[in-house]
Amino acid sequence: MSVPQNLIALIFDYDQTLSPYYMQDEVLFPAFGIDPERFWTRCQDLVNHDSYDSELAYMKVLLDTLDLDRPSNAQLRELGAKLTFYPGLPEMFEEFERGLLSSEDIALGIRVEFYIISSGLKAVIEGSQLMRHVRAVFGCEYAEDNSGRITFPKRVISHTQKTQFLFRVNKGLLDLSEDVNDHMDDDLRPVPFENMIYVGDGPTDIPCFNVIRKQGGQAVAVYNPDDPTRAAFRKCYQLTAHADRVRHIAPADYRAGSHLRLLLDEMVGETATRIRAKRQTSLDSGTVRSPKY
Numbered sequence: 001m002s003v004p005q006n007l008i009a010l011i012f013d014y015d016q017t018l019s020p021y022y023m024q025d026e027v028l029f030p031a032f033g034i035d036p037e038r039f040w041t042r043c044q045d046l047v048n049h050d051s052y053d054s055e056l057a058y059m060k061v062l063l064d065t066l067d068l069d070r071p072s073n074a075q076l077r078e079l080g081a082k083l084t085f086y087p088g089l090p091e092m093f094e095e096f097e098r099g100l101l102s103s104e105d106i107a108l109g110i111r112v113e114f115y116i117i118s119s120g121l122k123a124v125i126e127g128s129q130l131m132r133h134v135r136a137v138f139g140c141e142y143a144e145d146n147s148g149r150i151t152f153p154k155r156v157i158s159h160t161q162k163t164q165f166l167f168r169v170n171k172g173l174l175d176l177s178e179d180v181n182d183h184m185d186d187d188l189r190p191v192p193f194e195n196m197i198y199v200g201d202g203p204t205d206i207p208c209f210n211v212i213r214k215q216g217g218q219a220v221a222v223y224n225p226d227d228p229t230r231a232a233f234r235k236c237y238q239l240t241a242h243a244d245r246v247r248h249i250a251p252a253d254y255r256a257g258s259h260l261r262l263l264l265d266e267m268v269g270e271t272a273t274r275i276r277a278k279r280q281t282s283l284d285s286g287t288v289r290s291p292k293y
Helices: 023-032 036-050 054-069 073-080 091-099 103-107 122-126 129-133 162-171 203-214 231-241 259-285
Strands: 007-012 111-121 136-144 150-155 196-200 218-223 248-251
Touching: 007 162, 007 259, 023 036, 023 054, 023 073, 023 111, 023 122, 036 054, 054 136, 054 150, 073 122, 073 136, 091 111, 091 129, 091 259, 103 259, 111 122, 111 162, 122 129, 122 136, 136 162, 162 196, 162 203, 196 203, 196 259, 203 218, 203 231, 218 231, 218 259, 231 248, 248 259
Parallel strands: 007 111, 007 196, 111 136, 196 218, 218 248
Antiparallel strands: 136 150
8 A cells, every 4th residue: 555655855964054064163162162173183083094984083082072071962952052054044944834835735735844864963953943843853873871971972874874864764764763674665655765855065965965866856065155265166066067966056045035945946846746746647547437428
């Protein structure tokens, strides 16, 4: 028995995609008096000399730096309230929820849902203003010791592992106790890949860009328009002009009427139109008209 495939998923990376800052630099380092340059140098040493994955490196260096002053996950969530975002956020989520879809779309049960897949700390994002709009956040996590302090990486999401969570959205397996590798027929998956739009900022999002595009979804690379070095723009330009990873790039401005919002609005509208057409085709092919006299 098939399920209604009427969900449209907007899936976002976090650092440099929804915010111009890395969450560590913006809220963690000031809170705990950590020197950013020394911290990231130590991380890079682990990557270069000890072959650490970059995500494990920063999680280890954070624990080592904090030592006996390690916070709880609840304290990390409190820091999330201080996160700041690109222009137009979180307002865009509210505007999408109340006004993007037509009355016909809503009557058919078509909905837009938001997800975040990040190599940053899940607990910090959970404390942010975005959380009330987001269906699920997937990110790196720490376990806690008997005193409630973070003690060891419980979950690490590298840029290649991010793709696992696209399949979780696809299959509706948002509870991490569920095995994402379980077979599921395509017509039982609540969010087909063609109903997904992925927004990221650069090379670390390439695995997700590839999966989304190969499976029929859409991808957008965003860059910080206020970066004076233009490095952020060049990363995105390479992704579209030379690597063919994405078809669209845009400044990370989520306000109504911006280039990015026009793209996202149009992509959501096209997806909703396709869902309606597919629903009508199924209805027509599954209906035997009664004879007319």
